[in-house]
Amino acid sequence: MSTKGDLWPEGYDCIILDSVDSTNAEAARIAGDLKRPTWILAKTQTAARGRQGRHWENPVGNLAATLVMRPGGQAQEAALRSFFASNALFETLALYVDRTRLGLKWPNDVLLNGGKVAGILLESMGTAQGLDWLAVGIGVNLLHKPDGVRDAAFPPVALFDEGGAAVEPDIFLNALAANFATEEAIYAEMGFDMIRDNWLKRAARLGEVITARTSRDEITGVFETVDAYGNLILRTKDGMVPVPAADIYF
Numbered sequence: 001m002s003t004k005g006d007l008w009p010e011g012y013d014c015i016i017l018d019s020v021d022s023t024n025a026e027a028a029r030i031a032g033d034l035k036r037p038t039w040i041l042a043k044t045q046t047a048a049r050g051r052q053g054r055h056w057e058n059p060v061g062n063l064a065a066t067l068v069m070r071p072g073g074q075a076q077e078a079a080l081r082s083f084f085a086s087n088a089l090f091e092t093l094a095l096y097v098d099r100t101r102l103g104l105k106w107p108n109d110v111l112l113n114g115g116k117v118a119g120i121l122l123e124s125m126g127t128a129q130g131l132d133w134l135a136v137g138i139g140v141n142l143l144h145k146p147d148g149v150r151d152a153a154f155p156p157v158a159l160f161d162e163g164g165a166a167v168e169p170d171i172f173l174n175a176l177a178a179n180f181a182t183e184e185a186i187y188a189e190m191g192f193d194m195i196r197d198n199w200l201k202r203a204a205r206l207g208e209v210i211t212a213r214t215s216r217d218e219i220t221g222v223f224e225t226v227d228a229y230g231n232l233i234l235r236t237k238d239g240m241v242p243v244p245a246a247d248i249y250f
């Protein structure tokens, strides 16, 4: 595997590993010595993790990458980068499949033909004074879909099985890194509103009734928008309800 091809964005480093426990765990280990935002790409992960402590299956041939950076500011602002990553993933996948088959599912899954093709795991470290580092971990089922069905509502799918090309992880990462850098530039010039507008254009089920499930409760309402903090906004019979974290079903 190699990266830093023609598309590779200026100002970003890249580390390629044959095997690692988790690229997010590696991000945490190297964050203290970071000179520039750095993508970590691994051929295999032995302990890949998903959201909410779930296991993430990572067969060879799929993308396992983490962008680690020290953007400063507060954790809540930095976390908006999950929307940068979703937009960047959408545009990168759209190089290989018809974009009308793709959809973004709040907060940060990418659907292809209704199944989950990619997931994002954001992790960070900091204090009340500010963020120390942020890791944006991205897994894409390029070649294989995982065996275990974790979420029957959104079964995993692989890009290759759904009519996409057999794309190598390093080739995919070149385009993804370039698209992510474009999102950073949009954010720097125009702020989160533009990122959010672009995300909403690609969102699955906007304006439709969906259900948000947390460990404590379940809220059903019309998916109105995403607010300036990245919260999902549901219109319910009790009014507009902001949802900071949940799993979504439709």
Ligand SMILES: O=C(O)CCCC[C@@H]1SC[C@@H]2NC(=O)N[C@@H]21
Binding pocket: 021, 022, 023, 024, 025, 045, 047, 048, 049, 050, 051, 052, 054, 056, 063, 064, 065, 066, 109, 118, 119, 120, 121, 137, 138, 139, 140
């Ligand atoms: O649960 C999800 O949907 C998020 C999955 C994120 C998986 C990726 S693979 C690269 C990075 N390293 C990890 O251990 N997890 C993320």
